[in-house]
Amino acid sequence: MKSHLLRKDMxxxxxxxxxxxxxxxxxxxxxxxxxxxxxxxxxxxxxxxRIRLDYKYLTIPPKVIVFPQxxxxxxxxxxxxxETLKPRHKKILFGIHPxxxxxxxxxxxxxxxxxxxxxxxxxxxxxxxxxxxCNNPLDTCFxxxxxxxxxxxxxxxxxxxxxxxxxxxxxxxxxxxxxxKRGEEFISIYAKFFTKASRGDVxxxxxxxxxxxxxxxxxxxxxxxxxxxxxxxxxxHIYDRIAQRCIYCGGCLYVCPTCSCxxxxxxxxxxxxKRYRNWDACVFEGYTRQASGxxxxxEKGIRAARRYEHKLKYDYLTMGKSGCVGCGRCLVSCPVxxxxxxxxxxxLSA
Amino acid sequence: MRNEYIPRPAIxxxxxxxxxxxxxxxxIFKDKIFARHFNYxxxxxIQVSILGIGECPISIASSPTQGRFLEFTVxxxxxxxxxxxxxxxxxxxxIRGPYGNPFPLNRAKNKDLYFIAGGIxxxxxxxxxxxxxxxRANFGKIRILYGxxxxxxxxxxxxxDSWNRAPDTEVLLTVDKPDKNWxxxxxxxxxxxxxxxxxxxxxxxxxxxxxxxFKFVVDKLLASGFKxxxxxxxxxxxxxxxxxxxxxxxxGEKFVCTDGPVFDYHSIKELPVKERVIF
Numbered sequence: 350m351k352s353h354l355l356r357k358d359m360x361x362x363x364x365x366x367x368x369x370x371x372x373x374x375x376x377x378x379x380x381x382x383x384x385x386x387x388x389x390x391x392x393x394x395x396x397x398x399r400i401r402l403d404y405k406y407l408t409i410p411p412k413v414i415v416f417p418q419x420x421x422x423x424x425x426x427x428x429x430x431x432e433t434l435k436p437r438h439k440k441i442l443f444g445i446h447p448x449x450x451x452x453x454x455x456x457x458x459x460x461x462x463x464x465x466x467x468x469x470x471x472x473x474x475x476x477x478x479x480x481x482x483c484n485n486p487l488d489t490c491f492x493x494x495x496x497x498x499x500x501x502x503x504x505x506x507x508x509x510x511x512x513x514x515x516x517x518x519x520x521x522x523x524x525x526x527x528x529x530k531r532g533e534e535f536i537s538i539y540a541k542f543f544t545k546a547s548r549g550d551v552x553x554x555x556x557x558x559x560x561x562x563x564x565x566x567x568x569x570x571x572x573x574x575x576x577x578x579x580x581x582x583x584x585x586h587i588y589d590r591i592a593q594r595c596i597y598c599g600g601c602l603y604v605c606p607t608c609s610c611x612x613x614x615x616x617x618x619x620x621x622x623k624r625y626r627n628w629d630a631c632v633f634e635g636y637t638r639q640a641s642g643x644x645x646x647x648e649k650g651i652r653a654a655r656r657y658e659h660k661l662k663y664d665y666l667t668m669g670k671s672g673c674v675g676c677g678r679c680l681v682s683c684p685v686x687x688x689x690x691x692x693x694x695x696x697l698s699a
Numbered sequence: 700m701r702n703e704y705i706p707r708p709a710i711x712x713x714x715x716x717x718x719x720x721x722x723x724x725x726x727i728f729k730d731k732i733f734a735r736h737f738n739y740x741x742x743x744x745i746q747v748s749i750l751g752i753g754e755c756p757i758s759i760a761s762s763p764t765q766g767r768f769l770e771f772t773v774x775x776x777x778x779x780x781x782x783x784x785x786x787x788x789x790x791x792x793x794i795r796g797p798y799g800n801p802f803p804l805n806r807a808k809n810k811d812l813y814f815i816a817g818g819i820x821x822x823x824x825x826x827x828x829x830x831x832x833x834x835r836a837n838f839g840k841i842r843i844l845y846g847x848x849x850x851x852x853x854x855x856x857x858x859x860d861s862w863n864r865a866p867d868t869e870v871l872l873t874v875d876k877p878d879k880n881w882x883x884x885x886x887x888x889x890x891x892x893x894x895x896x897x898x899x900x901x902x903x904x905x906x907x908x909x910x911x912x913f914k915f916v917v918d919k920l921l922a923s924g925f926k927x928x929x930x931x932x933x934x935x936x937x938x939x940x941x942x943x944x945x946x947x948x949x950x951g952e953k954f955v956c957t958d959g960p961v962f963d964y965h966s967i968k969e970l971p972v973k974e975r976v977i978f
């Protein structure tokens with residue numbers, strides 16, 4: 350497939366132009382210096398200068414755009430229910446890292462299976478993923494082990510693509526690969542911003558990708574890990590040891606690109622109220638506690654087992670792949686230094 | 700795509716007090732077209748809510764053969780269920796569903812049926828019992844073994860007698876703590892094994908009760924010749940969405956709300972031991 354070039358000094362203009370027609374989200378540095386996926390409103394002259402496509406790490410994964418931490422399911426006034434579901438609409442996540450893109454694709458499949466979750470799908474299905482690959486992965490990344498980065502590979506099928514477009518940073522410009530029909534259409538609409546890539550550009554990009562992959566420090570044999578989790582009963586004492594360190598804050602799950610558990614609750618003032626859903630975490634003691642007081646996962650060690658086996662065993666059994674995308678956020682965000690990569694190593698060396 | 704999260708208003712037609720902390724509600728959906736398309740099978744559950752308070756999963760206790768209404772039995776256990784207990788006939792309640800898989804009564808044709816229930820475990824079985832008795836000729840013998848802590852805590856007491864009078868149908872009751880008037884069996888539900896012939900290699904058993912009861916009942920059934928694929932249990936877990944998304948009811952790779960709540964013992968054996976499906 351023909352690749353294109355996008356000059357970095359064209360990015361602002363491209364984004365301004367795209368923002369006029371699309372709901373466009375980009376990594377934008379806020380006034381506190383934190384980079385988050387933020388909507389770039391039409392002709393926003395302030396945020397346009399705060400786009401940071403070369404970010405190394407996002408604390409909150411872009412899943413928050415398609416699966417907000419808190420969302421209203423409906424409102425009610427007295428006995429009347431007022432629907433708040435938003436219709437499907439097109440949006441772009443511009444600058445999403447490969448692991449996070451894979452996380453969203455994983456969640457798409459989860460929310461599509463059996464009963465369809467219309468709130469999630471209306472947000473996610475028409476979302477264009479413009480991926481920026483990682484030239485310099487962090488020490489905590491292990492995407493190459495789970496095949497979610499540092500760059501994605503074109504699947505060979507434009508209907509089942511992992512990305513719509515993928516950008517590789519070549520210094521002053523990006524090499525742009527097309528992954529899907531939607532990506533192809535995007536390029537043709539905004540053709541004036543793109544030029545044809547030369548063979549040299551493609552070779553340079555290949556070298557950058559190769560070096561990025563080689564620079565990753567954590568290497569895990571994920572097939573072996575999944576086999577271990579699926580075939581063996583991991584001894585409970587390993588989880589109990591993790592449980593002793595874990596403070597059960599749920600942070601690792603909130604920042605996980607594939608965690609999708611939620612709670613549903615009501616709020617009411619006088620006759621007016623809302624039913625919401627918000628992120629929940631399986632490590633919380635109340636997560637499985639029934640009204641009678643009975644709790645099948647009362648002990649911390651059992652909850653620790655659930656948290657890791659869900660990703661490495663049950664996700665594999667139901668979705669056909671590891672639920673961990675190797676982003677390393679659980680390790681980075683953990684106050685007591687537990688992370689998926691470490692847990693895997695502990696299990697393998699046991 | 701259907702919006703599964705929007706509940707439908709229903710009106711409480713009648714309320715029956717079952718036990719000191721348990722009531723059965725009969726409700727009819729306000730929207731008649733919706734009511735006509737609300738098809739369920741016994742064993743399935745609904746999400747019942749009071750707007751502004753919350754929502755909880757409750758088993759359907761009625762059988763669709765009874766008419767265009769729904770019945771469900773609620774024990775006042777938490778904040779929402781205590782508030783449901785304060786509602787009166789004519790009040791509005793919100794319902795969505797039905798969810799989960801039913802008891803496979805179609806698999807039980809011409810077979811002997813055994814219902815084993817403990818305490819508030821009878822309501823989820825009651826719809827299947829009613830359906831089976833309605834087509835009595837389709838099944839072999841029917842045995843209903845039901846235990847509760849005290850005689851006061853037996854649900855559907857007014858129906859137990861009429862079930863017992865159906866042809867080749869026997870209802871056996873037991874309580875842990877009898878009162879002065881109790882003339883029946885005393886002991887846990889498995890002590891009823893001495894009261895009737897339970898040996899059966901082709902019988903179908905439907906079991907519902909507290910988790911602690913499952914192990915003893917399943918052991919007894921297996922010892923009586925029941926095949927593990929012919930023993931059906933209905934599981935209870937904390938649930939929020941009812942459609943396999945929120946995660947709360949997961950056990951291993953299964954979701955109780957969509958893969959269950961009715962499971963045969965063969966598949967329950969495959970679930971992780973640490974999840975304590977069966978003690």
